[in-house]
Amino acid sequence: MNRKNKWIIYGIGLSLLLGGCMNMDNANGNGVDEKKNTQDEVEDQSDRLVSVQEYNGEGYTLENGQENDKIAEANREEVGKAVKDFFLEKYKTDVEVHNIVGNVDGASVFVESIGKPHFHTYAVVPIDLSEKKILTDQVYSSEGEVENAISSGVYGLMYEDEFTKLNKVIEGMAEELAFTGETSEAINNTATFGYGTPYYYVSFGDIERSNLVIDTYMENPKTSKDEWKKKLNISELDPESVYITIQLFKDMQGKNPSKEELERVVKTIKDTKGIPVGAYNILLHDNTIDKETGVGSKETTIEKSLPDYIIKK
Structure with a gap:
C-alpha cells in the first residue's frame, strides 16, 4: 500500500477522533477498536467514572490485555528501551515513555516527543504470550498514526504564536464558565493525539502536505518554524483539513454543561481573531x-462538531 492510500484511510478515521476521545482505543495493536459499545457497558459506565481533576490515567485498559499487561510490566525497562530505539531509528525522534498498557497482541506504549515539534503518540511491542517473550525486534506503529502525530506537532510549531493566543482565550473562558481540562498526567498516560494541551488536540488531514511534512521531517527533524512555513506554504492550507477539537469539563461534580455555555464558547471562537486556521469542534x-477508556463523552455531553464545525481562516 502506498503512502497516499495509507493517509486516505487514516483521514477517514479522523472522524473517530471527534467523538470525544483524546486517545485511540485501537492502540491494542491490531487497528480495530475493541472497546465494547453495548448498552450493558453504558449502564455499567457509572462505576468507572471519576472526577477529571483526579484522573491521571490509572485504570486505563485495552481489551483482552490483562495477561500481556503483566508481562510488559515485569519487563518494563526492556519494553521502554525497545520503543525508544524504534522511534529513534524509524522517525529520528527522541521520546519519553509514559505508560505501558497490555493489549491483545502485546503492549501499547504511550510516548511524548522530546523537544519540538511536540506530540503524543504510541507504538506497539508484540508479546509471544505462549512463551511470555517480549519481541523487541518487531516493534511497530499503526498505519499513519505516528505520521499524523508528527504532522500535528509541526502544525503546532508553525502556529506557535496563534496557539498561545488560543490557550489564553480558552483559559479565560474556562475560568469564567467554571470549566477545566484534563490533567497532564492523564494526557501523558493515555493520549495519542499528536499536538495538544489539556483543553484541545489537533488532527492534521491534508494528505499532500502531510507527505511533505514527513519527507522534510525525515531529512531534518530540527527544521525551524520559519523553514516549515516556507516549505508548506500555509497560506494555501485548507482550514477544513485541520481539526482542532476543544474539550472542556465542568470543574465541579454534579454539574452539567448548558446550551448557553456552549453558545458562549462557540461565539468566542467565532469572534476571536489571530487563532490557528482550522475546523474547530467543541465538546x-x-x-x-x-x-478505563479515558473518554469524557457521555449522555450529558453537548457539542458543536463534525460536520457542523467552526471554520477559522
Whole structure:
C-alpha cells in the first residue's frame, strides 16, 4: 500500500477522533477498536467514572490485555528501551515513555516527543504470550498514526504564536464558565493525539502536505518554524483539513454543561481573531471521565462538531 492510500484511510478515521476521545482505543495493536459499545457497558459506565481533576490515567485498559499487561510490566525497562530505539531509528525522534498498557497482541506504549515539534503518540511491542517473550525486534506503529502525530506537532510549531493566543482565550473562558481540562498526567498516560494541551488536540488531514511534512521531517527533524512555513506554504492550507477539537469539563461534580455555555464558547471562537486556521469542534462534558477508556463523552455531553464545525481562516 502506498503512502497516499495509507493517509486516505487514516483521514477517514479522523472522524473517530471527534467523538470525544483524546486517545485511540485501537492502540491494542491490531487497528480495530475493541472497546465494547453495548448498552450493558453504558449502564455499567457509572462505576468507572471519576472526577477529571483526579484522573491521571490509572485504570486505563485495552481489551483482552490483562495477561500481556503483566508481562510488559515485569519487563518494563526492556519494553521502554525497545520503543525508544524504534522511534529513534524509524522517525529520528527522541521520546519519553509514559505508560505501558497490555493489549491483545502485546503492549501499547504511550510516548511524548522530546523537544519540538511536540506530540503524543504510541507504538506497539508484540508479546509471544505462549512463551511470555517480549519481541523487541518487531516493534511497530499503526498505519499513519505516528505520521499524523508528527504532522500535528509541526502544525503546532508553525502556529506557535496563534496557539498561545488560543490557550489564553480558552483559559479565560474556562475560568469564567467554571470549566477545566484534563490533567497532564492523564494526557501523558493515555493520549495519542499528536499536538495538544489539556483543553484541545489537533488532527492534521491534508494528505499532500502531510507527505511533505514527513519527507522534510525525515531529512531534518530540527527544521525551524520559519523553514516549515516556507516549505508548506500555509497560506494555501485548507482550514477544513485541520481539526482542532476543544474539550472542556465542568470543574465541579454534579454539574452539567448548558446550551448557553456552549453558545458562549462557540461565539468566542467565532469572534476571536489571530487563532490557528482550522475546523474547530467543541465538546463540553460534565466533571467525570471514564477511567478505563479515558473518554469524557457521555449522555450529558453537548457539542458543536463534525460536520457542523467552526471554520477559522
